[in-house]
Amino acid sequence: MGMWLFLFTELILFGGLFIVYAVYRFKHPEEFRLAAAELDTLVGTVNTIILLTSSLTVAMSITALQEGKKHLSLLLIGTTILFAVAFMVNKYFEWGHKFSLGIYPGSPDLTNKPQGEILYFGLYFVMTGLHALHVIIGVVVLLFVMVFIARGSVNKDSYVKLEAGGLYWHLVDIIWIFLFPLFYLIH
Amino acid sequence: MRAQRREGRIRKVLESMTTATIAAETVEPDFYHVKGKHGGILSWLLTTDHKRIGLMYLVAMGVFFLVAMTIGVLMRLELLGPGKTIIDPQTYNTFFTLHGVIMIFLFIIPGLPAVFGNFMLPIMIGAKDVFFPRLNLLSWYLYIAGGLIALIGLFLPGGPADTGWTFYVPYSIRSSANVMPSLFGAFVLGFSSILTGLNFITTIQRMRAPGMTWFKMPLFAWALYSTGWIQILATPIIGITLLLVAVERFFGVGIFDPNLGGDPVLYQHLFWIYSHPAVYIMVLPGLGAVSEIIPVFARRTIFGYKFIAFSSIAIASVGSLVWAHHMFTVGMSGTGMFIFSFLTFLVSIPSAIKVFNWIATLYKGSIALDVPLLFVLSFIVQFSIGGFTGLMLGALAVNIHVQDTYFVVSHFHYVMFGGMGFAFFAAMHYWYPKMFGRMYANKPAKIAWLMTTIGFNTLYFPMFFLGYLGMPRRYYDYLPQYQTIHVIATVGSWIMVLGILIMIANLLVGLRRGTKATANPWGGQTLEWTVASPPTLENFHEIPTVTRDPYDYSMYERPSTEAAK
Numbered sequence: 001m002g003m004w005l006f007l008f009t010e011l012i013l014f015g016g017l018f019i020v021y022a023v024y025r026f027k028h029p030e031e032f033r034l035a036a037a038e039l040d041t042l043v044g045t046v047n048t049i050i051l052l053t054s055s056l057t058v059a060m061s062i063t064a065l066q067e068g069k070k071h072l073s074l075l076l077i078g079t080t081i082l083f084a085v086a087f088m089v090n091k092y093f094e095w096g097h098k099f100s101l102g103i104y105p106g107s108p109d110l111t112n113k114p115q116g117e118i119l120y121f122g123l124y125f126v127m128t129g130l131h132a133l134h135v136i137i138g139v140v141v142l143l144f145v146m147v148f149i150a151r152g153s154v155n156k157d158s159y160v161k162l163e164a165g166g167l168y169w170h171l172v173d174i175i176w177i178f179l180f181p182l183f184y185l186i187h
Numbered sequence: 188m189r190a191q192r193r194e195g196r197i198r199k200v201l202e203s204m205t206t207a208t209i210a211a212e213t214v215e216p217d218f219y220h221v222k223g224k225h226g227g228i229l230s231w232l233l234t235t236d237h238k239r240i241g242l243m244y245l246v247a248m249g250v251f252f253l254v255a256m257t258i259g260v261l262m263r264l265e266l267l268g269p270g271k272t273i274i275d276p277q278t279y280n281t282f283f284t285l286h287g288v289i290m291i292f293l294f295i296i297p298g299l300p301a302v303f304g305n306f307m308l309p310i311m312i313g314a315k316d317v318f319f320p321r322l323n324l325l326s327w328y329l330y331i332a333g334g335l336i337a338l339i340g341l342f343l344p345g346g347p348a349d350t351g352w353t354f355y356v357p358y359s360i361r362s363s364a365n366v367m368p369s370l371f372g373a374f375v376l377g378f379s380s381i382l383t384g385l386n387f388i389t390t391i392q393r394m395r396a397p398g399m400t401w402f403k404m405p406l407f408a409w410a411l412y413s414t415g416w417i418q419i420l421a422t423p424i425i426g427i428t429l430l431l432v433a434v435e436r437f438f439g440v441g442i443f444d445p446n447l448g449g450d451p452v453l454y455q456h457l458f459w460i461y462s463h464p465a466v467y468i469m470v471l472p473g474l475g476a477v478s479e480i481i482p483v484f485a486r487r488t489i490f491g492y493k494f495i496a497f498s499s500i501a502i503a504s505v506g507s508l509v510w511a512h513h514m515f516t517v518g519m520s521g522t523g524m525f526i527f528s529f530l531t532f533l534v535s536i537p538s539a540i541k542v543f544n545w546i547a548t549l550y551k552g553s554i555a556l557d558v559p560l561l562f563v564l565s566f567i568v569q570f571s572i573g574g575f576t577g578l579m580l581g582a583l584a585v586n587i588h589v590q591d592t593y594f595v596v597s598h599f600h601y602v603m604f605g606g607m608g609f610a611f612f613a614a615m616h617y618w619y620p621k622m623f624g625r626m627y628a629n630k631p632a633k634i635a636w637l638m639t640t641i642g643f644n645t646l647y648f649p650m651f652f653l654g655y656l657g658m659p660r661r662y663y664d665y666l667p668q669y670q671t672i673h674v675i676a677t678v679g680s681w682i683m684v685l686g687i688l689i690m691i692a693n694l695l696v697g698l699r700r701g702t703k704a705t706a707n708p709w710g711g712q713t714l715e716w717t718v719a720s721p722p723t724l725e726n727f728h729e730i731p732t733v734t735r736d737p738y739d740y741s742m743y744e745r746p747s748t749e750a751a752k
Contacts, residue, residue, distance in 0.1 A: 001393065002319060005385045009423045016427035016457060020442060023453055106439030115448025122440040122447070126431065 003164040007171050017127050024119045031116020036186045044184035047090050054083035055173045058166045068156045084139050138172045141165045217721040235320035241305030255289035258282050263677040279663040280349035287352030292376050293334050299472035303614050304411045310715040311405050313396025315725045318389040329379035337372025340365035356443040356454045370433045377426045384418025387411050398733035405713045405737045410475025413499040417464045425461035459510035467506040473610030481545050482738040483711045484560040485552030489738045491544040498537035505534040515586045531581035558632040562613035565640045569605025594654025597647045620704030624721040627697030635690035642683025646676050713737050
């Protein structure tokens with residue numbers, strides 16, 4: 001129950017950012033559209049598939065543990081973490097590409113663009129950046145859970161910690177599900 | 188012969204063993220003297236006992252309160268006359284910022300939940316601790332970290348933040364003072380608040396003793412429950428808002444900067460979406476404590492238990508919808524202003540219901556005019572004045588005239604200080620014997636109460652007139668026509684501070700010299716008064732089964748009342 005309550009707080013944290021996005025998109029619809037065209041939809045789609053699959057693997061790991069299959073469970077969590085790493089690698093290249101184009105917060109190139117575009121990219125970096133931070137946090141949580149499973153303190157009869165970790169991972173996934181269309185798919 | 192002597196010795200050994208066992212069972216040490224894994228200071232810093240954590244919050248909060256109070260006294264000294272009196276304008280700006288940040292984020296918001304919620308809630312619902320004891324300790328560490336981070340700005344070049352505790356943009360983005368530590372400190376404190384709320388909600392939902400249904404729970408628990416929901420749902424918004432200001436300062440992102448397309452009014456909306464519910468985080472636990480104290484000192488069952496319980500929920504819900512009443516002068520649409528004004532009037536109704544129920548409880552009760560009740564009586568009058576003036580501020584036409592004047596300053600000090608502050612003092616004097624196992628001296632406590640009440644009202648009541656006559660808030664300098672009222676207020680501040688210092692000194696002296704307290708010196712009917720003063724480590728030997736209502740004073744009812752029924 002504690003984890004669910006904590007997830008509410010995370011939702012509202014990102015909710016604040018979505019409010020800001022909504023207000024500024026309402027004010028600058030055209031510029032948001034133009035700026036969104038500069039993002040690579042293919043990379044975004046691949047990342048979405050990666051995260052969705054990672055949610056599947058972590059859910060499967062819970063079932064595996066419930067059936068007493070400790071090694072399978074560990075393998076599945078490890079796969080989840082690998083997917084997360086792949087996501088972050090994609091993000092690194094995406095951001096790197098933007099930086100090389102001179103698009104980063106406070107850059108002279110960006111300041112010369114119309115205000116709607118400045119706002120769009122500001123929100124893009126803040127929101128995907130904060131999301132990426134939560135991906136990293138999620139990985140750390142899952143690593144801890146793996147250690148607990150390996151040691152046996154999380155097992156077939158007591159797996160609340162794995163469920164809680166899985167829930168947190170699903171949240172990270174859901175936030176991306178909302179970020180993806182709002183930044184990549186508007187036209 | 189040898190057999191007889193040996194038998195005698197065996198009998199003596201058996202006797203002494205039995206006596207020792209009985210002695211050990213009947214004299215279990217209180218939680219201060221229990222032998223844990225660690226000794227000395229570590230037994231406090233590494234504790235997961237909710238009682239010790241509550242006391243650690245009390246000590247830290249006491250220090251922060253005294254610092255912020257001193258800043259307040261200095262501010263009042265500066266305002267004795269127009270122009271410079273003791274400090275320069277930049278220092279004055281940092282002073283009202285610090286006073287606000289410390290009082291709001293380090294004293295009032297954690298306030299009653301962190302101290303009395305932590306200490307009393309588990310005992311009141313018949314539990315041995317909160318649901319997540321280690322998270323509880325983490326909340327305390329986050330509190331200390333946040334406080335220290337926020338105050339680091341005092342020692343960095345550029346001086347502490349001078350933006351006001353509200354950090355309005357664009358000044359908070361552009362100020363050359365050290366705004367970042369305050370922003371980041373407040374962010375960390377937000378986590379402390381969220382985790383405490385999360386802990387209390389889970390504790391109340393999952394750890395009530397058998398037989399304690401929702402409607403057999405003490406009203407303080409209802410208050411903490413409502414407060415917990417606001418803490419969880421509202422605090423993240425201020426978290427993200429302050430984070431955005433920090434990101435903007437550091438990276439130049441441009442979310443709120445008008446030059447880059449940002450909207451300062453959007454900041455205000457986001458800020459107040461948390462900060463208005465925050466004032467309910469501040470006051471609801473105080474209202475809960477008052478609901479605890481009144482039945483005890485009126486020897487009456489509380490009037491309208493269910494109404495008071497639901498009014499806490501109503502305040503939390505409707506109170507989350509009224510935030511823009513802090514922004515009536517920014518240029519909102521008429522429709523928007525109308526809706527927020529209407530909702531503001533609506534949220535006063537559940538608060539008023541509480542006040543009426545308290546008075547109905549006191550009426551024809553068997554009043555014991557002890558110190559906790561005295562503070563509660565001051566509370567009722569002062570909270571009502573604060574509430575009424577809040578309604579005045581909610582009225583659009585009046586608001587345009589008095590917004591950002593001393594009228595507002597007086598209003599919020601009446602609810603936050605005259606309300607929640609006095610509720611804290613009342614709770615302190617009520618639960619003191621339970622927490623420390625001793626009683627404080629009554630006479631100094633009553634003198635302190637009188638001075639604090641008189642001083643408080645002398646300080647803040649004239650400010651209503653000051654604001655109405657046009658003196659703006661946060662102003663370092665002012666026109667000579669306002670001086671008389673400023674002088675009256677400053678003198679009031681001296682009386683009040685003296686009263687507060689006497690109160691604190693009396694409570695400290697009582698720790699050493701007070702008479703030992705019994706388990707139930709006040710005759711309370713809630714579960715905390717059934718355990719020892721101070722409680723043992725796990726509060727209860729066995730979890731009790733609850734059958735009675737929490738404020739069952741039927742044994743005190745007069746025969747004539749019974750016959751009339």
